[in-house]
Amino acid sequence: MSTPLACYHCGLPVPQGSCYSAPVLGETRHFCCPGCQAVAEAIVASGLDSYYQQRSDTALNPEALPKALRDELALYDRADVQQPFVQHEGELSTASLLIEGITCAACGWLIERHLRNLPAIHEVRLNLSNHRLHLCWNAQQQPLSALLAELRRIGYAAHPYQPDQAAEQIAHENRRALRQLGVAGLLWMQVMMASMATWPEFNLDLSDGMDRILRWTAVLLTTPIVFYCCTDFFRGALRDLKTRHLSMDASVSLAIGGAYLAGIWSASSGQGELYVDTVGMFALFLLTGRYLERRARERTAAATAQLVNLLPASCLRLDAQDQAERILLNELQIGDRVRVLPGSLIPADGRIIDGRSSIDESLLTGEYLPLPRQVGDALMAGALNIESPLTLEVQALGDHTRLSAIIRLLERAQTDKPRLADLADRVAQWFLLVVLSAAALVGIIWWQIDSTRAVWIVLALLVATCPCALSLATPTALTAATGSLHKLGLLLTRGHVLESLNQIDTIIFDKTGTLTEGRLTLSAIHPLGTQDSAQCLALAAALESHSEHPIARAFGRTSHKAEAVETHPGCGLQGQVNGQPLRIGQPAFVAAGYAGVAPSIPGQQGQWLLLGDSQGPLAWLVLDDRLRDDAPALLEACRQRGWTPILLSGDSSPMVGSIAQRLQITQAEGGLTPDAKLARLQALQAQGHRVLMLGDGVNDAPILAAADVSIAMGSGTDLAKTSADAVLLSNRLSSLVQAFGVAQRTGRIIRENLLWACLYNGLVLPFAALGWVTPLWAALGMSLSSLLVVLNALRLTRLS
Amino acid sequence: MAALYVLIPVALAIVAGAIWLFFWAVDTGQYEDMDSPAHSILFDGEEEKRQLAAHQKSRVAATGKPTQHG
Numbered sequence: 001m002s003t004p005l006a007c008y009h010c011g012l013p014v015p016q017g018s019c020y021s022a023p024v025l026g027e028t029r030h031f032c033c034p035g036c037q038a039v040a041e042a043i044v045a046s047g048l049d050s051y052y053q054q055r056s057d058t059a060l061n062p063e064a065l066p067k068a069l070r071d072e073l074a075l076y077d078r079a080d081v082q083q084p085f086v087q088h089e090g091e092l093s094t095a096s097l098l099i100e101g102i103t104c105a106a107c108g109w110l111i112e113r114h115l116r117n118l119p120a121i122h123e124v125r126l127n128l129s130n131h132r133l134h135l136c137w138n139a140q141q142q143p144l145s146a147l148l149a150e151l152r153r154i155g156y157a158a159h160p161y162q163p164d165q166a167a168e169q170i171a172h173e174n175r176r177a178l179r180q181l182g183v184a185g186l187l188w189m190q191v192m193m194a195s196m197a198t199w200p201e202f203n204l205d206l207s208d209g210m211d212r213i214l215r216w217t218a219v220l221l222t223t224p225i226v227f228y229c230c231t232d233f234f235r236g237a238l239r240d241l242k243t244r245h246l247s248m249d250a251s252v253s254l255a256i257g258g259a260y261l262a263g264i265w266s267a268s269s270g271q272g273e274l275y276v277d278t279v280g281m282f283a284l285f286l287l288t289g290r291y292l293e294r295r296a297r298e299r300t301a302a303a304t305a306q307l308v309n310l311l312p313a314s315c316l317r318l319d320a321q322d323q324a325e326r327i328l329l330n331e332l333q334i335g336d337r338v339r340v341l342p343g344s345l346i347p348a349d350g351r352i353i354d355g356r357s358s359i360d361e362s363l364l365t366g367e368y369l370p371l372p373r374q375v376g377d378a379l380m381a382g383a384l385n386i387e388s389p390l391t392l393e394v395q396a397l398g399d400h401t402r403l404s405a406i407i408r409l410l411e412r413a414q415t416d417k418p419r420l421a422d423l424a425d426r427v428a429q430w431f432l433l434v435v436l437s438a439a440a441l442v443g444i445i446w447w448q449i450d451s452t453r454a455v456w457i458v459l460a461l462l463v464a465t466c467p468c469a470l471s472l473a474t475p476t477a478l479t480a481a482t483g484s485l486h487k488l489g490l491l492l493t494r495g496h497v498l499e500s501l502n503q504i505d506t507i508i509f510d511k512t513g514t515l516t517e518g519r520l521t522l523s524a525i526h527p528l529g530t531q532d533s534a535q536c537l538a539l540a541a542a543l544e545s546h547s548e549h550p551i552a553r554a555f556g557r558t559s560h561k562a563e564a565v566e567t568h569p570g571c572g573l574q575g576q577v578n579g580q581p582l583r584i585g586q587p588a589f590v591a592a593g594y595a596g597v598a599p600s601i602p603g604q605q606g607q608w609l610l611l612g613d614s615q616g617p618l619a620w621l622v623l624d625d626r627l628r629d630d631a632p633a634l635l636e637a638c639r640q641r642g643w644t645p646i647l648l649s650g651d652s653s654p655m656v657g658s659i660a661q662r663l664q665i666t667q668a669e670g671g672l673t674p675d676a677k678l679a680r681l682q683a684l685q686a687q688g689h690r691v692l693m694l695g696d697g698v699n700d701a702p703i704l705a706a707a708d709v710s711i712a713m714g715s716g717t718d719l720a721k722t723s724a725d726a727v728l729l730s731n732r733l734s735s736l737v738q739a740f741g742v743a744q745r746t747g748r749i750i751r752e753n754l755l756w757a758c759l760y761n762g763l764v765l766p767f768a769a770l771g772w773v774t775p776l777w778a779a780l781g782m783s784l785s786s787l788l789v790v791l792n793a794l795r796l797t798r799l800s
Numbered sequence: 801m802a803a804l805y806v807l808i809p810v811a812l813a814i815v816a817g818a819i820w821l822f823f824w825a826v827d828t829g830q831y832e833d834m835d836s837p838a839h840s841i842l843f844d845g846e847e848e849k850r851q852l853a854a855h856q857k858s859r860v861a862a863t864g865k866p867t868q869h870g
Contacts, residue, residue, distance in 0.1 A: 050846065050847055105835070105836075106839075109840060109843040109844075128833065128836040128839065129833055175826050179826050182819070186815055190812075190815050194808075213804070213805075
């Protein structure tokens, strides 16, 4: 059988019978949907089709981007909306935007070239590492909404970028750290040149005056390193003294300070060995390690900023003449009448005053089947309107909606979060005590034997056992692991995740959207008449393609065309295909079409739709939520690690039980409110279990905040993503399985690094105590052990 | 060895200059984006090659023989 064709633009499979194609690079290419075809045609029309030659990855399907209607984009031209992120200088306006949909470097090239072709553009620059677009254009010639529409045409969505205080602070501190690093590196190399000349191993015949000059030069060049580059270490050491909690900073400060002061003494007295080059070396190695960590954290923060959708929330308000006007959400008042179209989110708590539809509350409560609502029913802010337009009267806003009650629960849960201790910190404390007591002991012993050498030997001891490798051990491993996890699609937003993952013994799953796909798909077709499943599906798809609601996509696309399609809210759709009248929807409605009796619904689970023509019923079509294909593999991986799986869901349908059975989860509960889920979690934690939570909806947010480690699905709500410790950007549960493997390897490599660092310091200690360590050996030993630690950590960047 | 009396101050001056240059680079954001400049050079190079090849092809098609040097 032939393998399914892949869409030329986004790589998703092309459904059978679809007719979307366009010529690209001289050949006719096939696409999976009209969105991809339109984007490809726009790219070719701009003359930028070499994008397809140069890209290293498929593009994002344009339908995966958040929908923005033309009038929503027009909101961006309003002065009050533009004020936070656009600056005006005469004719030119400058704006910073965050671009969504970038998959490889060629996307950056495509965006820059396409925008440069527009006449109003003055300057455009895209930063590929944080997906920020810097735009400078003539606002008189083209409004911002036109530029955003152009970006949409080539398949990218742009959001306003508003750097918050925290991001600015991080950027400022990182620049400072880079300056310190550069100074340390440049000066250290000069110091090394000057001080190497004084080492006894090289046996240079230096006159006494020259020797002094070189020593003083070395000390002079080291002074900026000590007072400009190492200030953070000294501040950390002071803090340690105040809190009586020893860390690496105390040990490093001792070695740096000691070596510097001894260097001054050695330069002024002309005797003893010069250890100031080790000051430069420590500074450079440690600052490099910390800088790489900072850069990684900055990248993570930039990626996290992209998670939250910054499109200004807007809604359609009806005025006294029943005209709809698009306004910002924060302009809404209680008592306003709002029109909610199919596919849009309900903007505020309210009561329906006109219309009939069904709504999807799965992101709020976990119930995945659409619930019918009619005039007089109450609606919750954040639910999704599915079937047909509704008019609602606003009754509660902002702080007083049910959504905010969940947010308050979340805030309380965040303060109670347990913290797990850091392995490296504990090793550091123990290590420091050993070194300080050894130094004191050795000092006392040598003072008795030969008091002139005592000081130098204690100094050599402190310098040689300085925990350079030890303080690089954990950060390098964590940084490498975070980077490779990001490539796998798991974004770690809080630092403790990797180490905590190795202490977990229980895992809680949410159902809707986490173990299942979270949207209704066609799960079965039961033909009742003469036509077979494929034909019935084609007829249903032809009818549904005219409907606006999100469920219609579950039927796929077909080449059949339907005419005279009418929507009967609450009942179904009616239309004609190939001259035959057809109805699909509620059994009673479809039965009226053939003037007969509606068959009773055979099954228990899912949403059952009947398809019928004027002669009789044709088929039952069952829409249901589908288990993710990689869910069983994830459960297997959890079991292999000895973790207890628990399923807690807000859904009260029988699907909870059937999924628990399929995945062999013995502890499963449905119909839980967020309060109840949180209570279950806290009961487990009180018993001493360490819990990992995997969820996506707003109702999961408090539990995600309170669990020891939590992961939110990338397709989940903003609230879930910001409450969790990590976000599964790829939505593939198989990435999680790989991530657990990486966490295990990281734990092992951190332990290996710590072991090696302690071993090295342990070996060097007796040599230093006996007075056999010279600056040359100290420098060599430190460099080699640090290099070994870093190379070991880099093993984590290999994904296999 | 007397040369060192000159060389050491020269080395100090050079280091000072290097540090000043480095500070200028960091403060003007030269190190902000390490990825895009590498890619954009490659892509623009590829684009020029492609346009050149397309240009050559159209000239061959128009004249019916390979381009000749004037």
